[in-house]
Amino acid sequence: MKDTLNVLHKFNAHPDSRCWYVAWNPTGTLLASCGGDRTIRIWAREGDSWECRFLLPEGHQRTVRKVAWSPCGRYLASASFDATTCIWGKKGDDFECLTVLEGHENEVKCVAWAPSGSLLATCSRDKSVWVWEVDEEDEYECVSVVNAHTQDVKHVIWHPTQELLASASYDNTVRLYREEDDDWVCKATLEGHAATVWSLAFDPSGQRLASCSDDRTVKIWKESHSASEEDGAGTSSDLHWKCICTLSGFHSRAIYDVSWCQQTGALATACGDDGVRVFKEDTNSGPHQTIFSLSVHMPKAHSQDVNCVAWNPKEAGVLASCSDDGTIVIWRYQSDT
Amino acid sequence: MSWVKAVSVDGDVFDEDGDDITLQNKEWKKNMEKRVKDGYRDGMDAGKEASLQVGFNLGYKEGAEKMGAVGQLKGILSALQTWYSLQQPESPVPPSVSQLLRAVVRHEEVMVEKMSMAQLQASASVGGITESMEDMEVEHTNTDTDCRGDGCGNKDCCRKGAAQEADSTSPPTPCQTTTQSSFSPEESLDHLLRSCMDLVEELGLPEQLFHHVQQLRNP
Amino acid sequence: MTSVSGCEDLFDCILMADNRFHCEAYKEGFREGTNQGLVEGKTHGTVHGAKLCAEMSFYYGFAFTWKCLLQSNTDTKSRKRLKTLESLTEFIEGFPLNDPQYEKLQECVEKVRAKFRQVCAMLNVSADFREYVSSASGMSF
Numbered sequence: 068m069k070d071t072l073n074v075l076h077k078f079n080a081h082p083d084s085r086c087w088y089v090a091w092n093p094t095g096t097l098l099a100s101c102g103g104d105r106t107i108r109i110w111a112r113e114g115d116s117w118e119c120r121f122l123l124p125e126g127h128q129r130t131v132r133k134v135a136w137s138p139c140g141r142y143l144a145s146a147s148f149d150a151t152t153c154i155w156g157k158k159g160d161d162f163e164c165l166t167v168l169e170g171h172e173n174e175v176k177c178v179a180w181a182p183s184g185s186l187l188a189t190c191s192r193d194k195s196v197w198v199w200e201v202d203e204e205d206e207y208e209c210v211s212v213v214n215a216h217t218q219d220v221k222h223v224i225w226h227p228t229q230e231l232l233a234s235a236s237y238d239n240t241v242r243l244y245r246e247e248d249d250d251w252v253c254k255a256t257l258e259g260h261a262a263t264v265w266s267l268a269f270d271p272s273g274q275r276l277a278s279c280s281d282d283r284t285v286k287i288w289k290e291s292h293s294a295s296e297e298d299g300a301g302t303s304s305d306l307h308w309k310c311i312c313t314l315s316g317f318h319s320r321a322i323y324d325v326s327w328c329q330q331t332g333a334l335a336t337a338c339g340d341d342g343v344r345v346f347k348e349d350t351n352s353g354p355h356q357t358i359f360s361l362s363v364h365m366p367k368a369h370s371q372d373v374n375c376v377a378w379n380p381k382e383a384g385v386l387a388s389c390s391d392d393g394t395i396v397i398w399r400y401q402s403d404t
Numbered sequence: 405m406s407w408v409k410a411v412s413v414d415g416d417v418f419d420e421d422g423d424d425i426t427l428q429n430k431e432w433k434k435n436m437e438k439r440v441k442d443g444y445r446d447g448m449d450a451g452k453e454a455s456l457q458v459g460f461n462l463g464y465k466e467g468a469e470k471m472g473a474v475g476q477l478k479g480i481l482s483a484l485q486t487w488y489s490l491q492q493p494e495s496p497v498p499p500s501v502s503q504l505l506r507a508v509v510r511h512e513e514v515m516v517e518k519m520s521m522a523q524l525q526a527s528a529s530v531g532g533i534t535e536s537m538e539d540m541e542v543e544h545t546n547t548d549t550d551c552r553g554d555g556c557g558n559k560d561c562c563r564k565g566a567a568q569e570a571d572s573t574s575p576p577t578p579c580q581t582t583t584q585s586s587f588s589p590e591e592s593l594d595h596l597l598r599s600c601m602d603l604v605e606e607l608g609l610p611e612q613l614f615h616h617v618q619q620l621r622n623p
Numbered sequence: 624m625t626s627v628s629g630c631e632d633l634f635d636c637i638l639m640a641d642n643r644f645h646c647e648a649y650k651e652g653f654r655e656g657t658n659q660g661l662v663e664g665k666t667h668g669t670v671h672g673a674k675l676c677a678e679m680s681f682y683y684g685f686a687f688t689w690k691c692l693l694q695s696n697t698d699t700k701s702r703k704r705l706k707t708l709e710s711l712t713e714f715i716e717g718f719p720l721n722d723p724q725y726e727k728l729q730e731c732v733e734k735v736r737a738k739f740r741q742v743c744a745m746l747n748v749s750a751d752f753r754e755y756v757s758s759a760s761g762m763s764f
Contacts, residue, residue, distance in 0.1 A: 445652060
């Protein structure tokens with residue numbers, strides 16, 4: 068049997084605008100989307116179709132670039148070009164903006180919750196990454212501002228189990244951060260991409276990190292414990308991550324997003340050539356050799372750039388993608404292995 | 405240039421001989437002049453390279469020492485301004501605070517302007533020398549070359565048409581020659597610091613702050 | 624033979640003259656270049672040092688004053704703010720701002736800027752006071 072990717076649903080989520088990003092809630096029942104029309108919508112499946120369950124009230128003055136659900140699923144954070152981050156929560160039958168996080172100088176590009184739910188990270192074109200703490204009264208306080216990147220920071224993501232933060236930037240690097248003496252400090256710089264790094268994804272165990280770039284490649288990075296002992300350089304707290312695999316030659320344009328399926332380990336990409344691709348790890352891939360091969364390529368998955376791909380966290384093989392054409396497509400991926 | 409003259413004088417000795425030699429001599433003179441020019445230029449480059457950093461370090465310390473107190477004063481008054489506007493959003497910030505802050509900002513601007521003027525003058529005078537050296541083919545070494553090397557060609561500048569990743573470059577300071585002559589930085593800074601101390605007392609602000617400003621007067 | 628050696632002498636003489644002219648011109652150029660470099664470097668350095676020190680001192684004065692204003696407060700929020708303000712003033716005191724040759728100067732300056740922005744966010748201070756850290760406007764995705 069050949070691996071397949073079939074359309075389950077397709078809907079016009081942000082008509083006459085771009086759909087920038089989609090995010091599944093932790094139970095995989097709701098899909099939040101955001102777009103160039105400054106709106107945030109929350110979608111749910113109703114019978115055979117997907118309906119907009121909530122249209123969040125106007126909270127942002129400009130494009131909403133990313134959305135993220137809190138690990139408990141009760142809050143949604145949105146990052147906007149209006150330099151703010153909003154925290155939304157359900158009050159009665161509607162979502163309401165509970166807090167506005169201000170501080171970034173200009174466009175906020177991404178927001179991400181730590182697995183504990185008590186920390187939030189944001190990043191911006193102002194080159195900085197901010198870490199916010201959420202206290203018992205749901206008050207947010209900035210605990211650190213890190214200026215490690217030399218350019219626009221495109222994406223932030225937390226490690227699935229540890230308090231380890233990763234960021235991707237227009238300066239072509241990926242950086243990793245840890246807390247140290249009440250401050251968040253850059254502990255590693257992953258160099259290798261030849262252009263903007265657009266997005267990141269950890270594998271289910273958190274041992275590997277995938278990055279995708281404007282240079283049309285995906286790179287897989289892995290922590291190498293031996294490095295610090297070997298060269299003896301750097302402080303003992305520095306992290307060492309090495310590129311163990313590069314997927315090149317598969318994409319004809321910039322790759323804007325990458326998603327690592329928590330159940331199947333399959334890797335999906337969103338590409339500027341309008342295509343969606345799924346890669347799977349070869350069975351003879353081992354600790355010393357990592358091999359990914361193209362499982363499915365869906366050219367013209369959308370009629371314009373694909374901006375985001377997101378695996379459903381609970382339902383294996385269900386993938387959502389969204390595009391500059393304003394639509395969201397829900398796919399089912401099936402593999403014979 | 406004394407060396408060029410020296411060549412001419414030496415040359416004249418040969419001039420008494422025949423045409424042939426005169427021709428050779430002219431050639432020789434030309435060569436010598438070129439050697440002088442090259443030598444001068446090489447020396448100039450090397451001299452500049454050797455001293456630029458030294459000069460920079462000297463200037464940096466001087467500039468830094470001048471601005472410590474005024475910078476702090478600006479910070480202190482800015483803090484007070486924000487404090488009052490957050491504490492009593494309904495009532496205006498005490499005018500004494502905002503007035504003094506404006507005076508301090510102006511003072512700082514004038515100080516920086518003066519230094520920038522000196523910088524402009526210095527580069528202008530160097531430019532002048534360079535011009536007069538042009539007939540000697542003395543090249544002005546460009547010390548400001550700041551090639552980032554990574555041309556933005558394939559970056560996401562062009563992503564969706566509008567992306568610009570401009571780095572922050574400060575606009576050139578406009579030339580303002582007014583108020584320069586009557587301005588004495590030391591005198592008026594001390595005056596500003598004293599005003600700040602009075603203000604801290606008047607508004608009943610913590611004593612610690614009063615002492616801190618006092619210390620700025622006598623570092 | 625004498626004529627040949629005379630010729631050689633003349634040749635040597637020319638060579639020597641050649642070197643001498645070059646060498647002495649070099650020396651004069653070097654002197655002039657050194658002077659120019661010192662003047663140019665110094666004025667450049669003065670402006671640079673002045674601006675950076677004014678900026679860092681501004682942060683220090685700002686943080687110090689807020690510390691004074693908050694020190695009598697005992698609530699958790701104020702304590703947290705005080706701690707961050709304290710770490711900012713301590714950090715500024717902790718590195719040689721007046722030494723342009725300090726190898727980590729740029730790194731420290733960046734850290735101070737970042738810390739100041741955190742302080743502003745904590746204090747809910749409006750963006751007007753962040754003039755130093757703001758960068759050029761533009762568009763990106």
